Amino acid sequence: MRIKDEYSILKEHVKEKGLRITPQREVVLDAFLGTERHVDVESLYILVKKRDASISFATVYRTLKLLCECELAKELKFEGKITRYEHKYNHKHHDHLVCAQCGKIVEFHNDKIEEIQDKVARENNFKVLNHHLEINGICSSCRN
Amino acid sequence: MRIKDEYSILKEHVKEKGLRITPQREVVLDAFLGTERHVDVESLYILVKKRDASISFATVYRTLKLLCECELAKELKFEGKITRYEHKYNHKHHDHLVCAQCGKIVEFHNDKIEEIQDKVARENNFKVLNHHLEINGICSSCRN
DNA sequence: GTATCATTGAAATTGAAATTCAATAACGAT
DNA sequence: ATCGTTATTGAATTTCAATTTCAATGATAC
Ligand SMILES: [Mn+2]
Ligand SMILES: [Mn+2]
Ligand SMILES: [Zn+2]
Ligand SMILES: [Zn+2]
Numbered sequence: 536m537r538i539k540d541e542y543s544i545l546k547e548h549v550k551e552k553g554l555r556i557t558p559q560r561e562v563v564l565d566a567f568l569g570t571e572r573h574v575d576v577e578s579l580y581i582l583v584k585k586r587d588a589s590i591s592f593a594t595v596y597r598t599l600k601l602l603c604e605c606e607l608a609k610e611l612k613f614e615g616k617i618t619r620y621e622h623k624y625n626h627k628h629h630d631h632l633v634c635a636q637c638g639k640i641v642e643f644h645n646d647k648i649e650e651i652q653d654k655v656a657r658e659n660n661f662k663v664l665n666h667h668l669e670i671n672g673i674c675s676s677c678r679n
Numbered sequence: 680m681r682i683k684d685e686y687s688i689l690k691e692h693v694k695e696k697g698l699r700i701t702p703q704r705e706v707v708l709d710a711f712l713g714t715e716r717h718v719d720v721e722s723l724y725i726l727v728k729k730r731d732a733s734i735s736f737a738t739v740y741r742t743l744k745l746l747c748e749c750e751l752a753k754e755l756k757f758e759g760k761i762t763r764y765e766h767k768y769n770h771k772h773h774d775h776l777v778c779a780q781c782g783k784i785v786e787f788h789n790d791k792i793e794e795i796q797d798k799v800a801r802e803n804n805f806k807v808l809n810h811h812l813e814i815n816g817i818c819s820s821c822r823n
Numbered sequence: 824g825t826a827t828c829a830t831t832g833a834a835a836t837t838g839a840a841a842t843t844c845a846a847t848a849a850c851g852a853t
Numbered sequence: 854a855t856c857g858t859t860a861t862t863g864a865a866t867t868t869c870a871a872t873t874t875c876a877a878t879g880a881t882a883c
Pocket of ligand 1: 573621629631642
């Protein structure tokens with residue numbers, strides 16, 4: 536019962552907001568959980584269509600917003616790229632290397648960077664909410 | 680002759696591209712150099728209008744693109760915010776703390792972070808082109 | 824069963840940014 | 854200084870992602 540937790544989290548969330556679970560929302564959730572890629576709305580829409588061709592673009596958008604609200608999904612805005620989404624539930628915080636040529640995305644995490652960021656924020660009297668670190672470059676395959 | 684260098688850089692750049700210096704471009708350059716803020720196009724347009732009310736929005740856009748090409752300006756895309764521009768000539772690389780409440784922008788630079796970023800990129804066989812680090816939080820004034 | 828109200832898909836709208844186009848003007852050649 | 858080529862301009866339009874509107878539908882509580 537792989538989907539159980541995530542499904543419950545969404546169910547809980549919509550209940551709290553006085554909203555409802557619908558077949559369409561279940562399909563979008565399943566489609567989203569079914570890929571480990573950093574999907575954009577268009578790609579997810581295509582995956583959703585395979586399961587139920589009657590579901591609209593607007594519903595995919597609206598459901599993704601719900602998934603972000605309950606932290607099942609995280610919105611990613613890379614420079615000059617359209618918005619993408621990744622799994623957030625059971626996934627640890629990380630930053631990204633992005634290939635400017637082929638679009639390849641590599642995840643990384645570095646405790647030291649995180650630590651220094653906190654220190655910098657503290658020194659400037661900022662209470663940190665979140666941060667965005669994106670390293671753009673050319674991957675090894677694209678350099679050949 | 681404060682503007683001399685910057686003006687020459689733009690002049691050089693347009694000549695190289697077979698383009699031309701125009702009064703409008705000079706006005707946009709002057710207006711841009713005249714503020715140390717991280718301006719968006721709208722704000723710069725207002726500053727430009729004070730000097731010459733006949734200059735259009737499109738020209739401000741087009742000139743900013745030129746200024747970025749010759750590295751007099753740098754485009755900044757903060758999460759969920761519209762595009763801003765800052766001086767690049769004679770300014771060292773830095774990252775930003777952004778207040779989510781009042782929009783205040785604080786610049787910082789940390790050698791150690793830069794260094795680790797390079798190391799991470801190297802470990803993943805990426806050749807770094809650039810990076811974007813933005814820390815979002817609440818500034819001290821907004822916490823009172 | 825009925826009233827209530829969230830949800831849907833399709834279409835329209837928004838907002839930032841880029842582009843089109845005919846008139847104008849920069850600038851190198853003469 | 855004049856000319857001819859061709860880049861530039863302002864106004865309007867277009868693009869594109871993202872959001873919103875709206876009438877019809879459907880789920881839930883009583
Ligand atoms: Mn990721
Ligand atoms: Mn800055
Ligand atoms: Zn690549
Ligand atoms: Zn603030």
